[in-house]
Amino acid sequence: MYKPELISSLRHYSAKTFASDLLAGVIVGIVALPLAIAFAIASGLPPEAGLFTAIVAGFCISVFGGSKVQIGGPTGAFAVIVYGVVADFGVGGLATATVMAGILLILLGAFKMGGLVKFIPYTIITGFTAGIAVTIFTGQIGDFLGLTITNFPEGFTKMPGDFVGKIETYALNVSHIHWYSFIMAAISLAVIFIWPKFSKRIPGSLVVIILATIASVIIKNYWGLETDTIGSRYGSIPSSLPAPKLPDFRLSTIRSLFSTAISIAVLAAIESLLSAVVADGMIGSKHDSDTELIGQGIANIVSPLFGGIPATGAIARTATNIKNGAKTPVAGIVHAVTLLLILLFLGRFAVYIPMAALSAVLINVSWNMAGIPAIRSLIKGQLSDIIVLAVTFFITIFIDLTAAIAVGLGFAAFFFIKKMCDLSVVQAKRENLTEGISGSKENEETLDIPSGAVVYEIDGPLFFGTVRKFEVALQQSGVSYKVLILRMRNTIYLDAGGIRALEQAKNLCDSRGIKIVLSGIHTQPYVLCEKTGMADKIGKDNICANINLALDRARQILNIQL
Numbered sequence: 164m165y166k167p168e169l170i171s172s173l174r175h176y177s178a179k180t181f182a183s184d185l186l187a188g189v190i191v192g193i194v195a196l197p198l199a200i201a202f203a204i205a206s207g208l209p210p211e212a213g214l215f216t217a218i219v220a221g222f223c224i225s226v227f228g229g230s231k232v233q234i235g236g237p238t239g240a241f242a243v244i245v246y247g248v249v250a251d252f253g254v255g256g257l258a259t260a261t262v263m264a265g266i267l268l269i270l271l272g273a274f275k276m277g278g279l280v281k282f283i284p285y286t287i288i289t290g291f292t293a294g295i296a297v298t299i300f301t302g303q304i305g306d307f308l309g310l311t312i313t314n315f316p317e318g319f320t321k322m323p324g325d326f327v328g329k330i331e332t333y334a335l336n337v338s339h340i341h342w343y344s345f346i347m348a349a350i351s352l353a354v355i356f357i358w359p360k361f362s363k364r365i366p367g368s369l370v371v372i373i374l375a376t377i378a379s380v381i382i383k384n385y386w387g388l389e390t391d392t393i394g395s396r397y398g399s400i401p402s403s404l405p406a407p408k409l410p411d412f413r414l415s416t417i418r419s420l421f422s423t424a425i426s427i428a429v430l431a432a433i434e435s436l437l438s439a440v441v442a443d444g445m446i447g448s449k450h451d452s453d454t455e456l457i458g459q460g461i462a463n464i465v466s467p468l469f470g471g472i473p474a475t476g477a478i479a480r481t482a483t484n485i486k487n488g489a490k491t492p493v494a495g496i497v498h499a500v501t502l503l504l505i506l507l508f509l510g511r512f513a514v515y516i517p518m519a520a521l522s523a524v525l526i527n528v529s530w531n532m533a534g535i536p537a538i539r540s541l542i543k544g545q546l547s548d549i550i551v552l553a554v555t556f557f558i559t560i561f562i563d564l565t566a567a568i569a570v571g572l573g574f575a576a577f578f579f580i581k582k583m584c585d586l587s588v589v590q591a592k593r594e595n596l597t598e599g600i601s602g603s604k605e606n607e608e609t610l611d612i613p614s615g616a617v618v619y620e621i622d623g624p625l626f627f628g629t630v631r632k633f634e635v636a637l638q639q640s641g642v643s644y645k646v647l648i649l650r651m652r653n654t655i656y657l658d659a660g661g662i663r664a665l666e667q668a669k670n671l672c673d674s675r676g677i678k679i680v681l682s683g684i685h686t687q688p689y690v691l692c693e694k695t696g697m698a699d700k701i702g703k704d705n706i707c708a709n710i711n712l713a714l715d716r717a718r719q720i721l722n723i724q725l
Contacts, residue, residue: 165273165457167227168450172491180490187489188497191234194483195221195498196505197372200393200513201521201528202237205302206245206472208254209397210513211506213237215404216466218502220474223462225495229454230439232446232489234480234498235462239528240434241473243298244426244564250324256420258410258467263417263424268431268460277452280432285660286551287571288433289537294559294567296532299525301329306522307352309344309390310336326560344390344519351375351523366483368524375520376512393521394514402510404503407468426565427463431475435459438476444667445485479531541659543694547578548659582656610710613646616717618682618710620650625661625688646717647672650710652683661688662695669700678720680705682713 195217203213217236224235248257271277305312305322314335315321316328323329351371358367382388393400439450455476462474484494541552555571612618649668672679679701684692689706692698698706707713 169492183488184494187487188494190487191484192498192501201524205242207249216471219469220462220466222499225492227461228458229451233476234484260420260423261467261473264427265460265463267428272453272456284575286548290552290555291559294556296529300529303522303525306518307348309341311339348519351520355527376515379517391518393516400510405470427473435476438478615721616646617644618648621654624656648680648713650682655685657688680713682710
């Protein structure tokens, strides 16, 4: 039964909880202001579109969603899709596609399909996220350099929407660099990167927007130097929400935009559920995936009625919400109200924000989205993961996101089926011990588990389709033990998602003072652990050939701790 998290959270609500939610909501609302404006501009739309989205969609996601602390709004991931839709179908076409995507999201939640999103491999998510990051970065080069675009590639009269076209346009206009804008952008970016050393509570992006705006006004008044601002490029910003307006729902329009609506819905589902999972790990809670999808669907239906763009759960803003003490969805509602008040009373000052500073904010967003550590880890692994990652990455950049996900899934399925066939032969021959690990399976079932240790058996491959069950089992386990033995005698296959699950389990256990011991690991999982450095993180002394050796190791650890 559909039941938003807000209803459950309000049952035992108190003044103390409201005080925490109020503080967190106000802070995250202020933090969301420059990001909402920046993502709208990156999508080829006026800045107020981002503000409308953050207010309307952010409110709906908190009221109707299935996560306690999720913050919704526009994100960088949609910039690529939105830019293309607006270029081909206009703002009206974008509104139609977004409403259609919202309906698809509600259907996914209503038919209990939230769990299926988790079957998309980690390599594909990493690949298309990195591809989107490169595309966002590319779109900001012009503002970062302060280029005056007067020359276009043959056949174009405005900035092309594709990656190659943008690079070619920048190359044709590279002699038109505006040095004042470039210096402001470079300093802004440097401040954003350096700022966390001084404060992690207040984001550098907000600090840069405020300082750059003040500096721009002073420099213009005293020295006459000017740079493009939101006002000079887009005019004034409305001081209220627009009246709701229904989009075009003609059959021909729906047919033309259906594939785009699928792309928006899939991306919204993936990003929102990923954000919700991250939030669960930070607060020790559990969201309802299907309810969250319904909430996201409602948000994406309502948002375009008020001039908004596609929205989803925002990981960075959700993390900020949690770090500032949010307890319930009320914090997300306060965040939306805070943005509305800023729009009503302070929106007119946003016209002074320099485009150079916004470009620095978006370049920082693209850097954070790129996931360099994750990519480095993946390229140390097996060739199949590298191929899926590369294919998804390059198709996202040069073609589009829908094709990237489809082709990436095809490659991932092919490699998975191939590996399962290959590994079944290895299993039949019992070639399951890597060099340096030896032992016997005799008497493994006569277990004498010492007090303070617990044994979990992973039955079958630990790959992208089974990772969630593993994570849930660990989250539901108690904290009364000091040694966790993961029995892997039936785990003949491990992929990048499995490695990530092991790493998350290791981090969770470290935070609880628990040691992990692996028992009966096979060749392929062990070799992948070696390549990715997971074997060193766990400790090779804690990787044992069979359960008896693992139990002996557990006794050693418990004696050392005593």
